[in-house]
Amino acid sequence: MEKILIPIYNQDIAPRFDLATEVVILIREAGNPLPEERMMVLPQASAEQLCHLILSDGISTLICGGIEEEYFQYLSWKKVRILDSVIGPWRKAADLFMEGRLKAGDILRKRRMEGLDGA
Template structure:
Protein backbone atom coordinates (compact mmCIF):
# COMPACT_ATOMS: atom_id res chain seq x y z
CA UNK A 1 0.00 0.00 0.00
CA UNK A 2 1.35 3.42 -0.93
CA UNK A 3 1.56 6.00 1.83
CA UNK A 4 2.17 9.73 1.94
CA UNK A 5 4.55 11.21 4.52
CA UNK A 6 4.97 14.83 5.52
CA UNK A 7 8.30 15.69 7.13
CA UNK A 8 8.79 19.05 8.84
CA UNK A 9 12.22 20.29 7.71
CA UNK A 10 14.89 22.83 8.42
CA UNK A 11 17.71 22.65 5.90
CA UNK A 12 18.23 18.88 5.49
CA UNK A 13 17.23 17.99 9.05
CA UNK A 14 13.97 17.32 10.86
CA UNK A 15 12.64 20.64 12.18
CA UNK A 16 12.84 20.96 15.96
CA UNK A 17 9.27 22.32 16.26
CA UNK A 18 6.34 22.01 13.89
CA UNK A 19 5.03 25.49 14.72
CA UNK A 20 8.34 27.09 13.66
CA UNK A 21 8.77 25.09 10.47
CA UNK A 22 9.08 26.96 7.16
CA UNK A 23 9.54 23.96 4.85
CA UNK A 24 7.92 20.55 4.52
CA UNK A 25 8.86 17.53 2.46
CA UNK A 26 6.04 15.40 1.09
CA UNK A 27 7.12 11.88 0.20
CA UNK A 28 5.20 9.07 -1.47
CA UNK A 29 6.42 5.65 -0.31
CA UNK A 30 5.55 2.25 -1.72
CA UNK A 31 4.41 -0.78 0.26
CA UNK A 32 8.00 -1.59 1.17
CA UNK A 33 8.65 1.91 2.52
CA UNK A 34 10.78 3.03 -0.42
CA UNK A 35 10.34 6.64 -1.59
CA UNK A 36 8.77 6.87 -5.05
CA UNK A 37 8.19 10.63 -5.29
CA UNK A 38 9.01 13.70 -3.23
CA UNK A 39 8.34 17.42 -3.29
CA UNK A 40 9.34 20.33 -1.09
CA UNK A 41 6.94 23.07 -0.11
CA UNK A 42 8.16 26.35 1.37
CA UNK A 43 5.75 28.23 3.62
CA UNK A 44 5.43 32.02 3.59
CA UNK A 45 5.43 32.01 7.41
CA UNK A 46 5.68 29.38 10.12
CA UNK A 47 2.25 27.94 10.92
CA UNK A 48 1.37 24.53 12.31
CA UNK A 49 -2.23 25.13 11.24
CA UNK A 50 -1.10 25.67 7.63
CA UNK A 51 0.87 22.42 7.84
CA UNK A 52 -2.33 20.68 9.02
CA UNK A 53 -4.13 22.10 5.98
CA UNK A 54 -1.37 20.89 3.68
CA UNK A 55 -1.45 17.44 5.29
CA UNK A 56 -5.17 17.16 4.61
CA UNK A 57 -4.90 18.49 1.05
CA UNK A 58 -2.04 16.11 0.20
CA UNK A 59 -3.69 13.04 1.77
CA UNK A 60 -0.89 12.57 4.29
CA UNK A 61 -0.92 9.35 6.33
CA UNK A 62 2.10 10.09 8.56
CA UNK A 63 3.72 13.30 9.83
CA UNK A 64 7.30 13.23 11.14
CA UNK A 65 8.62 16.13 13.21
CA UNK A 66 10.70 17.09 16.22
CA UNK A 67 8.03 18.48 18.54
CA UNK A 68 4.36 19.24 18.05
CA UNK A 69 1.76 20.99 20.19
CA UNK A 70 -0.57 18.47 21.85
CA UNK A 71 -3.67 20.16 20.39
CA UNK A 72 -2.26 19.87 16.86
CA UNK A 73 -1.22 16.27 17.45
CA UNK A 74 -4.72 15.37 18.65
CA UNK A 75 -6.28 17.14 15.67
CA UNK A 76 -4.08 15.28 13.19
CA UNK A 77 -4.74 11.96 14.92
CA UNK A 78 -8.48 12.70 14.73
CA UNK A 79 -7.99 13.28 10.99
CA UNK A 80 -6.32 9.82 10.73
CA UNK A 81 -2.77 11.18 10.39
CA UNK A 82 -0.18 9.24 12.38
CA UNK A 83 2.10 11.69 14.21
CA UNK A 84 5.67 10.58 14.86
CA UNK A 85 7.37 13.22 16.98
CA UNK A 86 10.51 13.50 19.12
CA UNK A 87 12.58 12.81 15.99
CA UNK A 88 15.87 14.60 15.31
CA UNK A 89 18.53 14.22 12.67
CA UNK A 90 18.85 14.19 8.90
CA UNK A 91 15.71 13.80 6.80
CA UNK A 92 17.25 11.02 4.67
CA UNK A 93 18.08 8.98 7.79
CA UNK A 94 14.52 9.40 9.07
CA UNK A 95 13.15 8.25 5.70
CA UNK A 96 15.43 5.22 5.69
CA UNK A 97 14.42 4.25 9.24
CA UNK A 98 10.73 4.77 8.46
CA UNK A 99 11.12 2.45 5.47
CA UNK A 100 12.64 -0.16 7.79
CA UNK A 101 9.67 0.15 10.14
CA UNK A 102 11.73 1.74 12.93
Protein backbone atom coordinates (compact mmCIF):
# COMPACT_ATOMS: atom_id res chain seq x y z
CA MET A 1 0.00 0.00 0.00
CA GLU A 2 1.21 3.48 -0.88
CA LYS A 3 -0.13 6.78 0.48
CA ILE A 4 0.30 10.07 -1.34
CA LEU A 5 -0.60 13.45 0.18
CA ILE A 6 -1.35 16.57 -1.87
CA PRO A 7 -2.07 19.92 -0.16
CA ILE A 8 -4.84 21.55 -2.22
CA TYR A 9 -6.56 24.88 -2.76
CA ASN A 10 -9.88 24.49 -4.60
CA GLN A 11 -9.03 22.12 -7.47
CA ASP A 12 -5.33 23.02 -7.63
CA ILE A 13 -2.21 22.05 -5.73
CA ALA A 14 -1.80 24.62 -2.96
CA PRO A 15 0.86 27.16 -3.98
CA ARG A 16 2.50 26.93 -0.54
CA PHE A 17 2.79 23.88 1.70
CA ASP A 18 2.62 25.95 4.90
CA LEU A 19 -0.63 27.74 3.96
CA ALA A 20 -2.72 24.71 2.97
CA THR A 21 -5.91 24.07 4.94
CA GLU A 22 -7.11 21.13 2.87
CA VAL A 23 -5.37 17.96 1.67
CA VAL A 24 -6.21 14.94 -0.41
CA ILE A 25 -4.71 11.58 0.52
CA LEU A 26 -4.54 8.96 -2.21
CA ILE A 27 -4.24 5.35 -1.09
CA ARG A 28 -3.00 2.98 -3.77
CA GLU A 29 -3.39 -0.72 -3.08
CA ALA A 30 -1.37 -3.30 -5.01
CA GLY A 31 -3.36 -4.64 -7.95
CA ASN A 32 -5.93 -1.82 -7.83
CA PRO A 33 -5.45 0.72 -10.65
CA LEU A 34 -7.65 3.40 -9.04
CA PRO A 35 -6.54 4.88 -5.71
CA GLU A 36 -8.94 5.58 -2.87
CA GLU A 37 -9.31 9.34 -2.24
CA ARG A 38 -9.68 10.90 1.20
CA MET A 39 -10.20 14.64 1.59
CA MET A 40 -9.31 16.33 4.87
CA VAL A 41 -9.94 19.88 6.01
CA LEU A 42 -7.34 21.00 8.52
CA PRO A 43 -8.30 23.25 11.46
CA GLN A 44 -5.65 25.81 10.47
CA ALA A 45 -2.73 26.27 8.12
CA SER A 46 0.41 24.88 9.77
CA ALA A 47 3.50 23.28 8.26
CA GLU A 48 4.19 21.55 11.58
CA GLN A 49 0.72 19.98 11.66
CA LEU A 50 1.08 18.86 8.03
CA CYS A 51 4.44 17.25 8.81
CA HIS A 52 2.88 15.50 11.80
CA LEU A 53 -0.02 14.25 9.65
CA ILE A 54 2.39 13.01 6.95
CA LEU A 55 4.49 11.06 9.44
CA SER A 56 1.68 9.75 11.65
CA ASP A 57 -0.43 8.61 8.69
CA GLY A 58 2.44 6.80 6.96
CA ILE A 59 2.51 9.00 3.86
CA SER A 60 5.25 7.86 1.49
CA THR A 61 5.01 10.66 -1.12
CA LEU A 62 4.22 14.37 -0.87
CA ILE A 63 3.22 16.27 -4.01
CA CYS A 64 3.23 20.00 -3.35
CA GLY A 65 3.85 23.48 -4.67
CA GLY A 66 6.34 25.61 -2.76
CA ILE A 67 7.83 24.19 0.44
CA GLU A 68 10.38 25.78 2.77
CA GLU A 69 13.81 24.15 2.77
CA GLU A 70 13.52 23.31 6.49
CA TYR A 71 10.41 21.16 5.96
CA PHE A 72 11.78 19.69 2.72
CA GLN A 73 14.93 18.55 4.51
CA TYR A 74 13.04 17.23 7.54
CA LEU A 75 10.57 15.16 5.51
CA SER A 76 13.33 13.91 3.21
CA TRP A 77 15.30 12.83 6.27
CA LYS A 78 12.20 10.94 7.42
CA LYS A 79 12.23 9.10 4.04
CA VAL A 80 9.21 10.89 2.51
CA ARG A 81 9.56 11.28 -1.25
CA ILE A 82 8.83 14.90 -2.20
CA LEU A 83 7.77 16.18 -5.60
CA ASP A 84 7.76 19.93 -5.07
CA SER A 85 7.19 23.00 -7.25
CA VAL A 86 4.33 21.21 -9.01
CA ILE A 87 1.74 23.69 -10.31
CA GLY A 88 -1.74 22.94 -11.61
CA PRO A 89 -4.82 20.82 -10.96
CA TRP A 90 -4.26 18.25 -8.25
CA ARG A 91 -6.21 15.56 -10.09
CA LYS A 92 -3.99 15.88 -13.18
CA ALA A 93 -0.90 15.64 -10.94
CA ALA A 94 -2.35 12.54 -9.26
CA ASP A 95 -3.05 10.89 -12.61
CA LEU A 96 0.47 11.61 -13.88
CA PHE A 97 1.95 10.32 -10.62
CA MET A 98 -0.03 7.08 -10.88
CA GLU A 99 1.33 6.67 -14.43
CA GLY A 100 4.88 7.28 -13.17
CA ARG A 101 5.22 10.47 -15.23
CA LEU A 102 5.11 13.28 -12.63
CA LYS A 103 8.34 15.13 -11.82
CA ALA A 104 9.25 17.87 -9.38
CA GLY A 105 8.83 21.25 -11.07
CA ASP A 106 6.10 20.14 -13.48
CA ILE A 107 3.74 22.89 -14.62
CA LEU A 108 0.45 21.26 -15.55
CA ARG A 109 -1.33 24.29 -16.97
CA LYS A 110 -1.42 25.20 -20.63
CA ARG A 111 -0.20 28.68 -21.37
CA ARG A 112 -2.62 30.97 -23.12
CA MET A 113 -1.36 32.10 -26.48
CA GLU A 114 -2.13 35.80 -26.62
CA GLY A 115 -2.44 37.59 -29.93
CA LEU A 116 -3.17 34.46 -31.96
CA ASP A 117 -6.86 35.18 -32.38
CA GLY A 118 -6.22 37.73 -35.11
CA ALA A 119 -6.97 40.71 -32.87
